[in-house]
Amino acid sequence: MSHPDLFGELPPGDPANSSALISTVSPVHKAAQLRGLLHHHTHAYYTLDAPEIPDAEYDRLFRELQAIESAHPELVTPDSPTQRVGGKVLDAFAAVRHRVPMLSIRTETDTEASGAEAFDARIRKELGLTDSEPPVRYVAELKFDGLAMSLRYENGVLVQAATRGDGETGEEVTANIRTIGQIPLRLPPDAPAVLEVRGEVYMRRDDFEALNERQRQRIAAGIKGEKTFVNPRNAAAGAVRQLDSGIAAERPLSFFAYGLGDITPAEQGGPQWTTHFDMLQQLKVWGFPVAEQTACVQGAAGLVAFHQRMAAERDALPYDIDGVVYKVNDLALQARLGFVTREPRWAVAHKYPAQEEMTTVLAIDVQVGRTGKLTPVAKLAPVFVGGVTVTNATLHNELEARRKDVRVGDTVIVRRAGDVIPEVVSVVLDRRPAHAAQFTMMTHCPVCGSLAEREEGEADHRCTGGLFCSAQRKQAIWHFAHRRAMDIEGLGDKLVDQLVDSGQVKTLADLYHLKLHNLANMERMAEKSAVNLLEALEKSKQTTLGRFLFSLGIRHVGEATAKELARHFGQLEAIMLASEEALLQVPDVGPVVAHSIRTFFDQPHNREVVQALREAGIQWPEGEALAPTEMPLSGITVVLTGTLQSMGRDEAKEKLEALGAKVAGSVSKKTHYVVAGAEAGSKLDKAKELGVPVLDDAGLAVLLTGEKP
Numbered sequence: 001m002s003h004p005d006l007f008g009e010l011p012p013g014d015p016a017n018s019s020a021l022i023s024t025v026s027p028v029h030k031a032a033q034l035r036g037l038l039h040h041h042t043h044a045y046y047t048l049d050a051p052e053i054p055d056a057e058y059d060r061l062f063r064e065l066q067a068i069e070s071a072h073p074e075l076v077t078p079d080s081p082t083q084r085v086g087g088k089v090l091d092a093f094a095a096v097r098h099r100v101p102m103l104s105i106r107t108e109t110d111t112e113a114s115g116a117e118a119f120d121a122r123i124r125k126e127l128g129l130t131d132s133e134p135p136v137r138y139v140a141e142l143k144f145d146g147l148a149m150s151l152r153y154e155n156g157v158l159v160q161a162a163t164r165g166d167g168e169t170g171e172e173v174t175a176n177i178r179t180i181g182q183i184p185l186r187l188p189p190d191a192p193a194v195l196e197v198r199g200e201v202y203m204r205r206d207d208f209e210a211l212n213e214r215q216r217q218r219i220a221a222g223i224k225g226e227k228t229f230v231n232p233r234n235a236a237a238g239a240v241r242q243l244d245s246g247i248a249a250e251r252p253l254s255f256f257a258y259g260l261g262d263i264t265p266a267e268q269g270g271p272q273w274t275t276h277f278d279m280l281q282q283l284k285v286w287g288f289p290v291a292e293q294t295a296c297v298q299g300a301a302g303l304v305a306f307h308q309r310m311a312a313e314r315d316a317l318p319y320d321i322d323g324v325v326y327k328v329n330d331l332a333l334q335a336r337l338g339f340v341t342r343e344p345r346w347a348v349a350h351k352y353p354a355q356e357e358m359t360t361v362l363a364i365d366v367q368v369g370r371t372g373k374l375t376p377v378a379k380l381a382p383v384f385v386g387g388v389t390v391t392n393a394t395l396h397n398e399l400e401a402r403r404k405d406v407r408v409g410d411t412v413i414v415r416r417a418g419d420v421i422p423e424v425v426s427v428v429l430d431r432r433p434a435h436a437a438q439f440t441m442m443t444h445c446p447v448c449g450s451l452a453e454r455e456e457g458e459a460d461h462r463c464t465g466g467l468f469c470s471a472q473r474k475q476a477i478w479h480f481a482h483r484r485a486m487d488i489e490g491l492g493d494k495l496v497d498q499l500v501d502s503g504q505v506k507t508l509a510d511l512y513h514l515k516l517h518n519l520a521n522m523e524r525m526a527e528k529s530a531v532n533l534l535e536a537l538e539k540s541k542q543t544t545l546g547r548f549l550f551s552l553g554i555r556h557v558g559e560a561t562a563k564e565l566a567r568h569f570g571q572l573e574a575i576m577l578a579s580e581e582a583l584l585q586v587p588d589v590g591p592v593v594a595h596s597i598r599t600f601f602d603q604p605h606n607r608e609v610v611q612a613l614r615e616a617g618i619q620w621p622e623g624e625a626l627a628p629t630e631m632p633l634s635g636i637t638v639v640l641t642g643t644l645q646s647m648g649r650d651e652a653k654e655k656l657e658a659l660g661a662k663v664a665g666s667v668s669k670k671t672h673y674v675v676a677g678a679e680a681g682s683k684l685d686k687a688k689e690l691g692v693p694v695l696d697d698a699g700l701a702v703l704l705t706g707e708k709p
């Protein structure tokens, strides 16, 4: 790796050149060399995301420069990387008059595709273009949700950073902006004598979460004057407007360039760009971050496609955007279009629906899950966010509810991005009503009143009521009836609620004693459906040991583990009596699962449930314990993908597993066969890439004879 003195910095009148010195490298030279190296590595790390040296090596270079500068303060330059750490405390920010005003852009409020079409139509009209003339070229950019910044470089050195303010006059925040690693402090020699780069200072979501977490800890530690931030934009603005640049340096900010302010004119040797896109490309070359999504597109169709593409990508971006921005690419056309009041005619912001909204917490309810887990749920005043009306947000557990310190009456920021379940991002502490009490988990189950306990090392509280608790009982019954468990068609959630609430079903076995007249009394239960349900119950009695085990809802025993247990032991009695050591012999069963199974069957009431179910007529073909290797497809891993002709995927899975094969969800080098039906996608690609044999329906049929095709 070469360590170029990046931009050939050599101070004028270097004493090392003129006088014979004892040391071979003068501090002046050494400092210049270190600055060059550090600039290079800062760019590689922050802007290119491609560090070339370990952090420790960077720190070493940095400290070396710091040492030289503290011994020779006259060598400190405004573009020295040491100036990034901040430390200066100001009384107030100086006012900066923008040489070129910082404009804003018109916002298209129509969030549909028609918003883009309307903009293109307006541009064509202004330019007097007829329908037969070619489409206008645009640059489509992201609309970053941060704050606008103007960075002024003179002779290649960052001399001033200013906020937008009212567009005419902003505030000088240079010391804080120097702390942003992505912003170059110095430009290559081919940059013009004067260059003002405009762009957005923002905070990444992960940096925001980490900052808020730190803030919460500070508040909890009783540090005065600390607060959490409602969103990354607000946190970024707070950091930029810090009078103490040492604090600003602790708040990680990022930057994207999207435009220009003052610049050396072309006649005086300034750049001769003709398009906005070329200008952005050049800024990138000079070391400014430009979003990779920035695209050249044509006409309304190009704008609409970009808007849609970014809507899909939005949730995966590491930072917030609130829309996209369209700009006429040709600078001559921009000049022709000009401005209306304070907005250019050649640009528009096209918004997306908000992903975050503010609402209030009406209550914090505690819900009881199937295994007794108590989950605090914030009941919210209904709010439309991310395309749906949100009324609930899980707080997961007491620790999490306390970590976020959500209280009844609080104003909160709710976020819903994509299909992700809505979450409370933060509390607006300024709006907290007096006497709002901290959330504490109740000591007793809100449904059955049994003791609620939290095991050591666990975050969750659990109701200890087991099947005595009607909430757990209901969910145990839903689970029991599930298609992949006992497969009782027609036994839906609403019906289970009624059967439990009316006291007709107290245990799982009670299901099998239901009669037509019990069901006829239920709401929305036609005689036909009652008859069907009784038939489904009857049919479910013929099952498999694996299904039966899964249906019992033993904690940590999922479908796959239940099947493994059935295959390994062959008989229910063997499992019920097995020691934890014996259970550990089963593939996929670890200590936690083994313990859970043992605990389950140690409880007399669970053994009674099993007994009662068997007496009600549930049966399965009991087998001998089969060592897995004895089955025709033992050791074979198969992945199913696409739509099969001959049978459903569930059926294929069941048949393959009955022959000892393992059916996995993703393709790896360990996969023996991929069975691909119609419209198979990425799994098929992966199989081809890894050279895994691919079977069709016919191949599957061969496999199901126990032969390996």
Ligand code: IVH
Binding pocket: 103, 104, 105, 106, 141, 142, 143, 144, 145, 146, 147, 148, 149, 199, 200, 258, 259, 325, 344, 347, 349
């Ligand atoms: S261009 C003359 N491009 O949105 C045009 N602005 O009012 C000046 N913003 O406060 C702005 N992303 O901070 C432009 N790609 C982008 C942008 C962008 C975010 C912000 C900017 C300004 C507001 C527009």
